[in-house]
Amino acid sequence: MSFGDVATKAGGGGSPEDGGLGPLGDRLSLGVAARLSRYLQVLTQARKMGKETISSQELSEYTHVNSTQIRRDLSGFGKFGKRGVGYNVDSLVSQIRKILRTSGQHNIALFGAGHLGKAIASSDIFADHGFRVVAVFDQDPAKIGEQVGPATVRHVDDLKSVVEEEDIVVGVLAVPTAAAQELADKLVDAGVKIIFNYSEALLQVPPEVTVHTSSPAVDLLYALYFYLT
Amino acid sequence: MSFGDVATKAGGGGSPEDGGLGPLGDRLSLGVAARLSRYLQVLTQARKMGKETISSQELSEYTHVNSTQIRRDLSGFGKFGKRGVGYNVDSLVSQIRKILRTSGQHNIALFGAGHLGKAIASSDIFADHGFRVVAVFDQDPAKIGEQVGPATVRHVDDLKSVVEEEDIVVGVLAVPTAAAQELADKLVDAGVKIIFNYSEALLQVPPEVTVHTSSPAVDLLYALYFYLT
């Protein structure tokens, strides 16, 4: 359970006008949305590796979600698979993107041009899913103008105008814990509604803003528990 | 749902001999273990900030877990709180660590001395929870001997002996996707049972080994869905 605070309704049945695509009019439940995102990650990587079809069993091995549940999740939106064969990877990627409404490009502002910031900017872990780092900010004047991944480091004072110009929907904080809250405040002030926090700070934001705090140590603690018992 | 594949039994009731600490003899359910880990993260940070007590309501705000459920989770193991006051942060940290059996130190081997590896080694996101990076490996001969965080970069050929000498229980892969599977194989061969994967590779490992793949983009997709709808 490493997802942000996002209100939801249970997804009822589809209306007659939803074109056979299931309950697209309703919001997905938290669990379904989380699992679909996960399937998408595996499918994206499977496609990179040249895989053309994939079975619910294979998807299950990589996502650790029960294969029956995978079929159930998918069949709620249409008959995407072929019996005896599996699912076409390419087409399933498109379908899930459609369901999650994340087919387009989404722009990210990255804060912190240290090791972590550079790692994020040069990785394609975001790029593969349509997220583009279009702006990088750092407090250190010496770093302004430096090239980090595809972007040039700017001063935080430019934040508000950059958010508007570049249509930024997500702010990623790769800064020391002590600097995080102040930047979160500035992001909120600039109208950004999704904050991805790589620091350890416990961020305080208005209810309409979603904070996701990355917590690898939590995941490790959890894995370790089942290893130790 | 970003946790690894870990078998479990539902946690039954505590036995009369469990010293009032609840069902410590049984395995926690997946959900309870995940949530306790999460509480621990927030409590650890709250303690750093000098907070002495915390209410289930406050914990709820930071973890996005319902406050009733937090009280329920905790009361299953003992009466840790004080009515009208809340929970003592220090003592709750100890209690949860006891329940999760992660009071001790656990040693990590880190692979990849690039930006991400350096960010991980110098962060205290792991250190705060008793994880210590005791060995760093890199394929690049030029990096051997370099100091990364508290450790010196070594050659992967030394892996097996280092795992034994340093009692390493977790391997963290901060390497390019193409290099990940080979290192995973070597970790499995050396007897490591928990692999933390920061690459995009879909790792294949024996069933007794747990792989956790970090997937910030998945979390973003998920957050974005609820933002867009």
Added chain:
DNA sequence: TAGATTGTTAATCGATTAACAATC
């Protein structure tokens, strides 16, 4: 005392899964 917050009950709701017919 008055206010706050825990611990716990009881009811509901959604997630999970085994099983299997349908069908590629």
Added chain:
DNA sequence: TAGATTGTTAATCGATTAACAATC
């Protein structure tokens, strides 16, 4: 055809929550 895998049902199980008495 024979084997594989989906789509779907029906039953179960665990998670979630509102409500409130207990008590600091």
